[in-house]
Structure formats: structure tokens, C-alpha cells
Amino acid sequence: MRIQMVAESFLPLMNGVTNSVLRLVDEYAAAGHDLSIIAPKQRGADRFLRTSSGRKVRVRRVPSLPMLGYGDVRIATTNVSQLRRKIADFAPDVLHLASPTLLGGRAVVAGQRLGIPTVAVYQTDIPGYTAKYGMPFLESASWQLLRDVHNRATLTLAPSTATRDQLKAHDIERVHLWRRGVDTSLFSPRHRDASLRAELASDYERIVMYVGRLAAEKQVEDLRVLHDTPGVRVVIIGEGPEEPTLRALMPRARFRGFRSGTDLARHLATADVFVHTGELETFCQTIQEAMASGVPAIAPRSGGPIDLISPSRTGWLYTPGQLDELVSASRDLLFDDAKRASFGEAALESVRRRTWPVLAEQLMGYYEQAIQAQQLAPLPR
Structure with missing residues (x-):
């Protein structure tokens, strides 16, 4: 199959959208499919991607501008006609839109005009972000934009x-469920590291770990309720604009910066409990990575974590905003070694079959379904 991916954000920026595209490209390139990627132009961005199987995948960059306040996030400025030419040049069987908004919105129009079926993968709660950043007046406009993109x-x-139901409630049509895979060969309890543990915490301390972007929508500041708990050491992995504020708020926390690959796997496996504080997660890949590392997880009862965490078995869910529940859930696991070990084993077992090869095969089925649907009843152009 010839698959044209259109990524709203891509390398060198690493985030959930980029990670998903990279994993899928790896899987499909190894299986012999032909791939091309369209992504915003950015300084230092490569024109080719080398996959783990040794294949080169072309990355076609389109003009972009930096997002106000987030210079590493790029907003594509290309138009439909330009995208149509790039897509037609590759002549794909299907368009894959990774977290489509502006670039993806133009790409889906280009795909319609070319008669190419489109699979749009929803990943970012943009309407929720507008409210979190103090712009609730843009929430309705954001949903209108998403409806226009996804219904095309x-x-x-x-x-x-939870995300599927939310999309349907906002009149988005033809919505199906497709989760994310986790690399269980990378994230594993075998990466637990005694020397790293000694570097991060004292012998008597338990480690609460967060991994993710240090931005307002992630609500990392909520970890302050655990920061001063005796016998607890908060470890924060990630980068972002909120880092100076968080360092001042939690001076005892260990800030480890951006980590990836085996280094990230080693940190996760060395944690005692993983806590994700964001309430706007459509999925939350880092929870899966922690669970694959044999670490129980705690998160708000909102969005993606509801599917990932089984309360009283693999971790705990707390009521959004109720930080006393976060403290209680954390204490329940941090200071009961037997319970924590039992939850960790169950967490690992729960993600064993959620591998990227399995999810890529499922996605290929959706591609084929989209191709068949386009042949039977093409959407209006």
C-alpha cells in the first residue's frame, strides 16, 4: 500500500503525534509498504527519515510559522493547491492525518479533490486546551474547526x-476506536537500576515519577501535594515553558530534563509509582510505558486514562481537581510494598498485547475499510 502521512507536528519536535507517526512508519516500512510524510518546515529538520529497517522515507516540508509563545511548535501556512500537488505526486492509496487541524484540514480537502480516502487520527484536545489557556471563547470555534476537518x-x-464519545457528542461522524501501541521490548521491569535509584532518592524514600511536557495543560504543579510528603521524592522528566515555575514550586523535586529510548525506560522502571496529572489526555502514552515497566499508575478520572488504568488492580483514578484523592491514592501504593508489587505485575500484564505491530495491523484494516468506503460511496468534494 502507498500511504501518505500528513503530520501536524513532526521532528525535530518530539511529542505524542511525532512518536505515533515514527512507530507506524517503522512498522509499515519494515512490512514493505511505500510511505511519504508531509510536515511543517522547521530549522534543523531532515528531508529524509531513516527507519529501523534501514529504509529511507521522504519527508516533504511545507512552509510554516512558529506558534506564538511556543517557538518549537510550527503552524503550516501552505494552501490546498500546494498540498494537492504534493499528494498527487506521490499518488497514495490512502491519506493518514495525524492530529489534523490546519495542515490536516487543508490536506483532507486536497484528498477529497483527488478522490483519495482519508483516515483522520484524533490525538489532541484542542478545545480543552483553549479553556486551560484562558481562552474559553475559542472552544466553540475549535469544535467547529474539528467538525469540518473530521467530517470531511x-x-x-x-x-x-471517552474521546470517542466526546467526538460523537460534538457531531463528528464515522468515529472508530484505535488505541496506541507500546514498545514492550523497550519498556520493561528489567531496566530497573539500583545505581540510578540511589542517584534520585535516599534509601528510605519512594519515587513518584512524572513524564511529559512541562506545560500548563499538563497540570504538573498538582504534584506539589506530594512534594513535601515525608518519605516521597518527586522526579520530573520532560521539558517545557513551565519548568522555571515548577522548580520554584517544588525545590526538592528532581528535574531530569528530556529523556528517550533506553534512558527513559531505565528511569520509568526505577520509579515506584507513576503519576500523570493532566486532565485533557485523549490517550496518555506515558501511562502505558510506565505500566509496561511494571509500575502502577495514578491519573485523573478523565479522557484516555479511564481506559488504561483499572482501579484497585493496576493503579488508581482520582476525581479531577480533588488533590486529596491523589494524595490518598499515592500513599496507598507508596507505603505498601506488597500491594505496589501486585499492582505493578497487573499493570504489566494489562499492556503485554498492546504492541505496535498489533496496532499497526489494526490500523491497516481501517485503511482498507476507508478505501472500500471511498469506492462504494465517495464523499462530496
Whole structure:
């Protein structure tokens, strides 16, 4: 199959959208499919991507501008006609839109005009972000934009049941469930590291770990309720604009910066409990990575984590905003070694079959479904 991916954000920026595209490209390139990527132009961005199987995948960059306040996030400024030419040049069987908004919105129109079926993968809660950043007046406009993009697509894929239901409630059509895979060969309890543990915490301390972007929507400041708990050491992995504020708020926390690959796997496996504080997660890949590392997880009862965490078995969910529940859940696991070990084993077992090869095969089924739907009843151009 010839698959044209259109990524709203891509390398060198690493985030959930980029990670998903990279994993899928790896899987499909190794299986012999032909791939091309369209992404915003950015300084230092490569024109080719080398996959783990040794294949080169072309990355076609389109003009972009930096997002106000987030210079590393790029807003594509290309138009439909330019995208149409790039897509037609590759002549794909299907368009894959990764977290489509502005670039993806133009790409889906280009796909319609070319008669190419489109699978739109929803990943970012933009309407929720507008409210979190003090712009609730843009929430309705954001949903209108998403409706226009996704209802033009042949299929929309949501990463969790809560997100699927949310999309349907906002009149987005043809929504299906497609979760994310986790690399269980990389994230594993075998990476637990005694020397790293000694570097991060004292012998008597338990480690609460957060991994993710240090931005307002992630609500990392909520970890302050655990920061001063005796016997607890908060470890924060990630980068972002909120880092100076968080350092001042939690001076005892260990800030480890951006980590990836085996280094990230080693940190996760060395944690005692993983806590994700954001309430706007459509999925939350880092929870899966922690669970694959044998670490129980705690998160708000909102969005993607509802599907990932089984309360009283693999971790705990707390009521959004109720930080006393976060403290209680954390204490329940941090200071009960037997319970924590039992939850960790169950967490690992729960993600064993959520590998990227399995999820890539499922996605290929959605591609084929979109192609068939386009042949039977093409959407209006």
C-alpha cells in the first residue's frame, strides 16, 4: 500500500503525534509498504527519515510559522493547491492525518479533490486546551474547526472510549476506536537500576515519577501535594515553558530534563509509582510505558486514562481537581510494598498485547475499510 502521512507536528519536535507517526512508519516500512510524510518546515529538520529497517522515507516540508509563545511548535501556512500537488505526486492509496487541524484540514480537502480516502487520527484536545489557556471563547470555534476537518475524512479514529464519545457528542461522524501501541521490548521491569535509584532518592524514600511536557495543560504543579510528603521524592522528566515555575514550586523535586529510548525506560522502571496529572489526555502514552515497566499508575478520572488504568488492580483514578484523592491514592501504593508489587505485575500484564505491530495491523484494516468506503460511496468534494 502507498500511504501518505500528513503530520501536524513532526521532528525535530518530539511529542505524542511525532512518536505515533515514527512507530507506524517503522512498522509499515519494515512490512514493505511505500510511505511519504508531509510536515511543517522547521530549522534543523531532515528531508529524509531513516527507519529501523534501514529504509529511507521522504519527508516533504511545507512552509510554516512558529506558534506564538511556543517557538518549537510550527503552524503550516501552505494552501490546498500546494498540498494537492504534493499528494498527487506521490499518488497514495490512502491519506493518514495525524492530529489534523490546519495542515490536516487543508490536506483532507486536497484528498477529497483527488478522490483519495482519508483516515483522520484524533490525538489532541484542542478545545480543552483553549479553556486551560484562558481562552474559553475559542472552544466553540475549535469544535467547529474539528467538525469540518473530521467530517470531511472517510474515517476518524479516536484513541479512547471517552474521546470517542466526546467526538460523537460534538457531531463528528464515522468515529472508530484505535488505541496506541507500546514498545514492550523497550519498556520493561528489567531496566530497573539500583545505581540510578540511589542517584534520585535516599534509601528510605519512594519515587513518584512524572513524564511529559512541562506545560500548563499538563497540570504538573498538582504534584506539589506530594512534594513535601515525608518519605516521597518527586522526579520530573520532560521539558517545557513551565519548568522555571515548577522548580520554584517544588525545590526538592528532581528535574531530569528530556529523556528517550533506553534512558527513559531505565528511569520509568526505577520509579515506584507513576503519576500523570493532566486532565485533557485523549490517550496518555506515558501511562502505558510506565505500566509496561511494571509500575502502577495514578491519573485523573478523565479522557484516555479511564481506559488504561483499572482501579484497585493496576493503579488508581482520582476525581479531577480533588488533590486529596491523589494524595490518598499515592500513599496507598507508596507505603505498601506488597500491594505496589501486585499492582505493578497487573499493570504489566494489562499492556503485554498492546504492541505496535498489533496496532499497526489494526490500523491497516481501517485503511482498507476507508478505501472500500471511498469506492462504494465517495464523499462530496
